[in-house]
């Protein structure tokens with residue numbers, strides 16, 4: 001018994017901050033008396049002074065911790081040298097998971113940046129990411145399918161692209177996130193080109209062939225024209241691009257001409 005107390009003691013020694021994932025108010029109040037406590041979750045239940053909002057229901061604790069650390073660093077709640085104890089839930093409805101991390105030990109994944117610093121609204125990014133992830137999980141009629149969504153700064157994106165076909169969203173005022181619209185996006189993903197989506201989530205166009213300048217765009221080797229176009233358009237504009245690869249099934253996000261996030265739909 002004392003050995004396990006020793007181990008837990010080491011985990012909780014010399015902490016600079018505590019991350020609480022989905023905390024009870026009483027636990028927050030208790031810990032906040034003695035520690036710097038940061039609530040990381042969909043909602044700020046305890047009305048904590050320091051709060052990092054999770055825009056997605058990340059299932060893996062690793063993803064939640066990563067998002068929390070990147071968010072807390074950006075908001076300057078913690079520094080890179082800080083040791084953080086993360087308290088969360090993985091299996092049960094109550095606290096069952098303890099993770100200790102040093103904030104600076106993370107190689108920044110860009111997930112926080114993707115949501116918070118994109119031009120489009122975080123909810124729009126989340127909705128597009130959700131469509132891409134669902135499409136990656138199920139494919140279209142069971143077959144793997146690729147898709148390219150260019151989100152935000154739509155006027156400029158339209159100027160850097162041309163239509164491949166009649167735009168089915170012309171004159172319509174529909175938004176990503178609406179279940180019917182999500183079905184339409186999945187249907188149209190079988191066809192060529194990119195979707196262009198506005199900052200507020202309006203579907204501006206399908207079937208766009210992107211023609212940004214690809215000069216100096218450095219995307220990982222092995223990715224093809226769809227990914228190159230995605231990377232390049234985000235360097236030429238302030239858009240974020242979310243891409244589902246037909247060949248490897250991964251969802252990737254690009255911003256400022258760079259790959260900022262890579263995730264496997266099967267893990268979501």
Ligand SMILES: Nc1ncnc2c1ncn2[C@@H]1O[C@H](COP(=O)(O)OP(=O)(O)OP(=O)(O)O)[C@@H](O)[C@H]1O
Nearest residue numbers: 146192193194209210224225226227229245246247
């Ligand atoms: N410039 C572009 N603008 C819009 N869509 C494009 C562009 N280039 C390619 N695509 C789309 O991407 C599809 C796949 O092209 P390609 O295989 O070269 O890309 P990729 O990066 O290897 O993607 P995947 O991993 O899905 O195969 C094309 O059929 C086309 O629909």
Ligand SMILES: [Mn+2]
Nearest residue numbers: 224225246247
């Ligand atoms: Mn390909």
